Amino acid sequence: MDQLNIDVSNRAGPATGLGQGDYAELPERFFQRADLSPVRAPRLIRLNRQLAEELGLDADFLASPEGLAVLAGNASPKNVQPLALAYAGHQFGNFVPQLGDGRALLIGEAIDRAGKRRDVQLKGSGRTRFSRGGDGRAALGPVLREYIVSEAMAALGIPTTRALAAVSTGEMVFREGAMPGAIFTRVAASHIRIGTFQYLAARGDREGLKALADYAIARHYPDAGAQENPYLALLENVVAAQARLVARWMLVGFIHGVMNTDNMSISGETIDYGPCAFMDNYHPATVFSSIDSRGRYAYANQPHIAVWNLARLAEALLPLLADNEDAAVEAAEAALKKFQALYEEAFHAGMRRKLGLLTGRPEDMALAAGLLDTMDRNEADFTLTFRSLGEDLGAAAGEGVTRALFARPAEFDDWAVRWKDRLARESEHDAERQAAMRSVNPKFIPRNHRVEAVIRAGVDRSDFSPFEELLSVLAKPFDEQPEMVAYADPPKMEERVLETFCGT
Template identity: 45%
Template sequence: MTIGWHFDNSYYKLPKLFREEINPVPVKKPGLVIFNENLAKDLDLDFSKSSEEEISNIFSGNNLPKGSNSIAQAYAGHQFGHFTMLGDGRAVLLGEHISNSNERFDIQLKGSGRTSFSRGGDGRAALGPMLREYIISEAMYGLNIPTTRSLAVVTTGENVIRGEKLPGAVLTRVASSHIRVGTFQYIAARQKIDELETLINYVINRHYPYINNTNKKASELLKVLMEKQIELVVNWMRVGFIHGVMNTDNMSISGESIDYGPCAFMDIYDPNTVFSSIDQFGRYSFSNQPKIIKWNLLRFAECLIPLLDKNENKAIDKATNIINEFEKIYEHRWLNMMRDKLGLFGINNDDKKLISDLLKIMFDEKLDYTKTFSYLMGIKLKNENSFQNKRFLSWKKEWLKRLNSQTKPSSDQLNLMKKNNPLIIPRNYHVEKALTNASEGNLDYLKELLAGIQRPYEYDNESTIFFSSVKIDKNYKTFCGT
């Protein structure tokens, strides 16, 4: 059997303080729930000659691939503003698979059992949260947003206790790496500059080798990460995504969205929307996401102080000067993103007011975030009465005036909107229905949903059930699953 695994485990070769060598805890009866054949092809892996049982054993951790070196990674993090030492408490990294095009991918099993970082937890995961991560991560990929992806979900044949008995499961997560801001915080807390240098050199060599050409590696890495994270959060704001748990240990150095726990997509536009059951004060609300990205970047900058300058005061000044550019860069990127959503080319001094007026109307009139832009693109909606009030129609006149002032043809304006406004998002109603049906052994709805979110911008999809109106639960909450 030749699957095509090609492991080159560079993180495993780092000093032992970065990791714990540990194998997944075997499970009783692994069963394949869902397998991502498209992702397997992207990874140049061929499971066509593998039986379902063999695939289940691999992705449950019962049968480790040749060349893997299973480890749990050490890291720290600010969780809801409070610093704590963490690590992979329910996940193991099998290693780094190299594709035929020489791309490096982490292969991680999530829900694989206890490690030394479990802090009293069982190290396991329930089926529902693992399928949720599968759905949301694949939706983000379809939306062209940097993200980790999901290769497989298998059941373990064992129950986990989360207030009730739930079927256990293991998710296989694929990422360009699992290095986090929290990884730097873990090393910085040890206060050994040689360890910090080891980590920063590793990250630069792996993700940003062009930085090696400068003698200001630390400051350049901070600038690059700030650019990456701004790009990421602007994309979240573009599609109405709310991460829900933007702790520093969930902020990837590669700039990918990672860890889809209490996350969801916004239906009715409200900047204060929170879906996470544990975010009682709205720290990670929709509108707060840019502020939290900046806060997390400040924590990253603190880790780099010893490498920014030998003089601590000068190092702090350098970090401060870089971070102080955040608002200007974010505002510029966000404004251009909103212009794209509205089909606006070039810059008009009234654009910011045009955009803010629309958002104010959407909030006051309780308009659906995704469908508002679908309506502006001329997509036929079942209920268009929401867009017939005087305020919206008055705003629309101003918008059309701005469109008509452009030299670009209307077809270019519409194409720009089509590229930036999804018709289909994984709405909470559909996600919950898919998860409920899956827990009862029926995967049909889950597969239909996955097919829809793989092509969120395609305009033959407007007739599918995933574009139609759904009942909105104003009290909807999501959970982290631990």
């Protein structure tokens, strides 16, 4: 790339407000110090100014030519050496002892307005020693998808990595054909994954495991450091964070699509939006990922896979949990057993809120299961069914908008009788209940057909106005937005998207 006449070796770099971050103080075997790979003609597609301000960064600078150079990987922030992080992982159940950031570089750390550390990473920034023969680049389509879905998840209140910027590179990448290239700037509480611990455990690196665990405790779960067994407390905290996270996925019909252990963050944030999607019609076995031929990561399997992944973390941590292996295994098993109760607590509470139930009764989950089963048999839309329930609170039997979403409305009517009877046992007025239901049941989600239409406009025509409009709608998922009501509609038969693809 010398012909570009771009100097990316200057360690001084522009003053972005990003610092090196303390992950670089861990042992060198945890990462590779790497140089950025410049691109020919970067163009800023979108800068998330609100997030930049939250991070304490100068949005005007980032939008300038000098800031664009940083977001495109053409210049490093001042006094920052980019890092490619090492990790391993189980991919569809098969262990790969070395994965790592093959197309991503950590370009610094920000201390946000709340005083929390946030990693800033470029995805699609070029080869590293973890690239395994890949080009280290990203195509525009997956960059737009990750930007859209991560920001939609944030607006829904679900813990997630965030999108700071999307940049086109002016170069082509080659997958099944030539595609325009892009770089995505991701912000995360950290990029420590279950697979990071597996990487060290696979090498018998107890010293490294301890250093990583101590770092993770200090960064994410400082209260664990005061416990009698801080490493067991770390495991318990990650179990709890994942239980709450997956429950929230399930409550909005989100399917991650590739829950490999290298795609599960110990901070409890959703990370790595590849073949992810939101369900249209409810069906528990729904799979969108083109590579998940056996349905390992189907919607209904997500809680079970989360436990499986956490068991792999527990295995990696065994040398730190106790000096005696049997005692370590016993402690790990006890921590893992807490997942189910924590998950059910979060899911049940969320489902009650979705149904407008403001108190708890033993029969509530049978009522919820009855609705889901009826939705499944009748091909009812997941998002619209729950949203419209709130609109039908005052509707008489056999009336209302919800029943029209069911192929056989009478089956919904039968369930609605039981639901209305349950609501009658509470004293809240319909207006209060409706407001509460609207606050948890979104009207707008990133429908697959809408996301694909945005991608096609950007890739085929360099038209990013649909991208901007969709982001605007998804920023207010619980609002009515009557002028944008078409974005709430499920796809027509010819618009349905049945497969989504990884971003590599």
